[in-house]
Amino acid sequence: MTTGATTVVHESQDELAARTAARLAAALAEAQAARGTASVVLTGGRTGGAVLAALRDAATMSKLDWSTIDIYWGDERFLPRGDPERNETLARRELLDHVPVSPHRVHPMAPSDGEFGDDPDAAAEAYAVLLRDVPSFDVCLLGVGEEGHTASIFPHSPAVAETARAVVAVRDCPKPPPTRVSLTLPTIRNAERVWLMTAGAGKAEAVAAALAGAEEADLPAAGARGRQETLWLIDKAAAGEY
Numbered sequence: 001m002t003t004g005a006t007t008v009v010h011e012s013q014d015e016l017a018a019r020t021a022a023r024l025a026a027a028l029a030e031a032q033a034a035r036g037t038a039s040v041v042l043t044g045g046r047t048g049g050a051v052l053a054a055l056r057d058a059a060t061m062s063k064l065d066w067s068t069i070d071i072y073w074g075d076e077r078f079l080p081r082g083d084p085e086r087n088e089t090l091a092r093r094e095l096l097d098h099v100p101v102s103p104h105r106v107h108p109m110a111p112s113d114g115e116f117g118d119d120p121d122a123a124a125e126a127y128a129v130l131l132r133d134v135p136s137f138d139v140c141l142l143g144v145g146e147e148g149h150t151a152s153i154f155p156h157s158p159a160v161a162e163t164a165r166a167v168v169a170v171r172d173c174p175k176p177p178p179t180r181v182s183l184t185l186p187t188i189r190n191a192e193r194v195w196l197m198t199a200g201a202g203k204a205e206a207v208a209a210a211l212a213g214a215e216e217a218d219l220p221a222a223g224a225r226g227r228q229e230t231l232w233l234i235d236k237a238a239a240g241e242y
């Protein structure tokens with residue numbers, strides 16, 4: 001259930017992307033000022049991609065030391081390296097190829113032609129091992145699907161009920177591609193700030209249900225929240241304001 005969440009409604013998807021990019025740059029700069037490093041979990045999807053593209057252009061970007069930012073993913077489509085459908089490919093195209101990140105601080109989930117071969121369980125387990133050394137994420141960016149999925153946690157799936165593992169393989173997804181790797185809700189809830197970002201009238205029903213307190217089994221996005229902050233960053237259409 002979504003409790004203690006704040007909703008910020010933007011005029012349009014473009015404004016949502018620009019304002020969220022500036023908000024993200026500020027949050028990461030704050031973490032760097034406090035600790036010398038920062039960490040962010042990226043998401044795929046249309047809004048996620050638009051935010052990354054906007055971050056490239058954000059005025060506040062120059063305040064960031066990209067070399068000390070650790071970059072993770074909330075979910076990945078289990079496809080070959082470089083596949084255009086991979087969330088990693090999207091993030092590299094929209095942002096990472098354009099900023100001076102440290103390659104050793106970029107932590108993609110394994111592709112289906114990587115070291116674990118075509119075994120999403122092994123890829124998920126390896127990512128969980130990697131995360132054992134990560135006390136908490138500063139910011140976890142998430143998208144929201146029409147049916148309320150977030151990361152690759154779909155309604156009434158084994159992933160939404162997972163409480164023991166940090167990362168799981170996801171099979172038979174209703175949205176293609178069918179095989180994915182995803183953080184679980186307990187891992188997402190360990191992030192300091194969780195920002196759910198979505199736009200368009202097609203998302204209005206899911207947003208309204210989540211904010212009204214839907215059960216996470218029915219609507220996984222309703223179970224995503226941060227330790228310090230939970231923000232729903234949406235446009236007017238997703239807010240049901242036409």
Ligand SMILES: O=C1O[C@H](COP(=O)(O)O)[C@@H](O)[C@H](O)[C@H]1O
Pocket residue numbers: 043044045046047048075076077087142143144145146150151152175198
């Ligand atoms: O499949 C996915 O979809 C969601 C939402 O995408 P959108 O295009 O409807 O904004 C995304 O957050 C997730 O990372 C991705 O794998």
